[in-house]
Amino acid sequence: MPTSIIILILIAAIAALAFLLFKKTNEVKKFKGLLTKMKKAFNYLDDQAKMIVKTDVEINRAQEFLDKRLSALDTLQKTSRLISTTLDENEIFHRLKQALTTDLGFEKGLIFILDDKKNCNVRIASGLSEEEIFYITGRLEKETDLLNALKDGNTFSSPRSPFSIKEKILQIFQIEHFVLSPVLAQSGMIGAVFVGNKSNIALSDGDEEFISILANQIGQALENARLFDQVYSSSQLLELKVQERTRQLESALTEVKQISKTKSEFISAVSHELRTPLTSIKGYASILIAGKLGNVPDAVKQRLEKINIHSDNLVKLINDLLDISRIESGKVEMTMEKCRLSEMIDNVHDLLTPQIKEKSINWRMDVDPKIPDMFLDKQQAERIFINLIGNAIKFTPENGTISVKVILQDNNMVKAEVTDTGIGIPKDAITKLFDEFYRVENEINENVKGTGLGLPLAKKIVEAHGGSMWVTSKVGEGTSFHFTIPVKTEQ
Numbered sequence: 265m266p267t268s269i270i271i272l273i274l275i276a277a278i279a280a281l282a283f284l285l286f287k288k289t290n291e292v293k294k295f296k297g298l299l300t301k302m303k304k305a306f307n308y309l310d311d312q313a314k315m316i317v318k319t320d321v322e323i324n325r326a327q328e329f330l331d332k333r334l335s336a337l338d339t340l341q342k343t344s345r346l347i348s349t350t351l352d353e354n355e356i357f358h359r360l361k362q363a364l365t366t367d368l369g370f371e372k373g374l375i376f377i378l379d380d381k382k383n384c385n386v387r388i389a390s391g392l393s394e395e396e397i398f399y400i401t402g403r404l405e406k407e408t409d410l411l412n413a414l415k416d417g418n419t420f421s422s423p424r425s426p427f428s429i430k431e432k433i434l435q436i437f438q439i440e441h442f443v444l445s446p447v448l449a450q451s452g453m454i455g456a457v458f459v460g461n462k463s464n465i466a467l468s469d470g471d472e473e474f475i476s477i478l479a480n481q482i483g484q485a486l487e488n489a490r491l492f493d494q495v496y497s498s499s500q501l502l503e504l505k506v507q508e509r510t511r512q513l514e515s516a517l518t519e520v521k522q523i524s525k526t527k528s529e530f531i532s533a534v535s536h537e538l539r540t541p542l543t544s545i546k547g548y549a550s551i552l553i554a555g556k557l558g559n560v561p562d563a564v565k566q567r568l569e570k571i572n573i574h575s576d577n578l579v580k581l582i583n584d585l586l587d588i589s590r591i592e593s594g595k596v597e598m599t600m601e602k603c604r605l606s607e608m609i610d611n612v613h614d615l616l617t618p619q620i621k622e623k624s625i626n627w628r629m630d631v632d633p634k635i636p637d638m639f640l641d642k643q644q645a646e647r648i649f650i651n652l653i654g655n656a657i658k659f660t661p662e663n664g665t666i667s668v669k670v671i672l673q674d675n676n677m678v679k680a681e682v683t684d685t686g687i688g689i690p691k692d693a694i695t696k697l698f699d700e701f702y703r704v705e706n707e708i709n710e711n712v713k714g715t716g717l718g719l720p721l722a723k724k725i726v727e728a729h730g731g732s733m734w735v736t737s738k739v740g741e742g743t744s745f746h747f748t749i750p751v752k753t754e755q
């Protein structure tokens with residue numbers, strides 16, 4: 265083979281090889297580019313993975329924090345419900361004990377209350393020995409600066425307190441992580457709540473907030489319990505006083521009853537003693553007036569007639585007195601008979617017509633026709649109307665009006681009213697009006713004689729029939745006497 269051909273073949277082979285080399289170099293370059301891209305992608309993924317892990321740790325931490333807060337809030341809510349549903353101070357501390365010793369999750373806890381002498385009384389303690397408690401209270405009572413700072417409403421905690429306070433609390437309670445919060449009532453600080461953990465379990469801001477809320481609620485619950493206690497003891501005291509007063513009143517009433525009985529007996533005895541000689545005086549005066557013992561000069565006759573009139577007045581007074589005391593002591597015999605009220609009032613009107621006419625008084629009478637005939641002591645019942653209408657005439661000026669109205673009430677009682685347009689009765693006299701011998705000081709009473717026995721007697725007769733009597737009046741306008749009597753249609 266000629267050399268030129270060999271050379272050509274070699275050149276062609278070299279060219280082919282060079283082409284292949286060029287191609288491979290290009291491919292390698294391409295791979296290199298891909299490799300760099302992949303590396304970048306791996307780096308990016310690595311960063312992302314790191315970030316995910318970091319976020320996960322943070323989420324876990326936040327979750328843990330939230331769980332802790334939630335459980336704290338749950339405990340707070342439960343505790344506050346527990347302590348706000350009792351009004352007994354001891355029970356409040358009893359219910360707080362479990363919260364402080366286990367539920368809240370602090371290693372040490374203490375609640376103390378200040379007594380009247382400003383001594384610290386420990387009501388609940390957990391995680392502290394007797395000696396520690398004794399040491400803490402002893403120190404606390406001397407630390408007036410700290411107590412004053414608490415009194416101002418400050419809560420102190422290890423994460424946030426000033427260094428000096430932190431040091432002091434550390435010395436007293438011998439614990440590094442703590443919250444100390446005052447228990448406040450309206451009167452000021454009444455105690456404090458302390459919680460603490462050892463050096464490796466730090467407290468958060470949330471713990472401070474949580475303990476100060478709890479301390480507030482304890483203050484509220486204690487305040488309520490103490491107020492309730494005060495109210496309860498004053499109500500007890502009041503009840504005792506009421507009982508004592510009732511006893512005093514009862515014994516006073518018995519005494520009054522006894523005095524009234526003695527008075528009635530005395531009046532009754534005196535009246536009897538007076539009536540007999542008075543009857544003789546009247547009898548002798550009548551004999552003398554009639555001239556049965558010889559002629560009597562006119563001047564003597566006139567005096568004898570005066571003796572007669574005064575004796576009559578005295579007999580009337582004595583009879584009224586006797587009746588009052590008899591009714592009061594229940595000694596009076598009621599003679600019940602069927603009476604028609606309209607007839608009874610007509611009779612009284614007839615009896616008093618001369619006086620009514622003399623003063624030109626208008627007479628009105630309105631008796632409900634539905635009122636049945638009722639059983640009454642006729643003579644006594646008549647005296648009620650005689651006294652009331654007689655007074656109405658006496659205290660009503662000329663041309664005035666007197667009306668008598670009687671109605672039948674739904675409760676089977678008759679209600680009678682004797683109303684006049686007379687001078688009226690002053691307010692302060694109304695309460696004494698039914699007292700024996702009481703008469704209002706006025707011009708009419710100065711001129712017209714009276715005993716002050718008519719109204720008490722009328723009232724007693726009404727009461728003896730099972731009713732009641734009262735008066736309404738306006739000075740210058742008139743007076744109404746009202747009384748009720750139960751309707752009895754059978755004996």
Ligand code: ADP
Pocket residue numbers: 651655656659684686687688689697702703704705709713714715716717718719720743
């Ligand atoms: P007396 O009429 O004998 O004084 P009473 O017991 O009947 O005694 O009355 C007591 C007093 O009540 C009277 O003195 C009078 O002051 C007052 N009084 C009674 N009825 C009336 C009346 N209708 N209007 C004004 N005052 C009256």
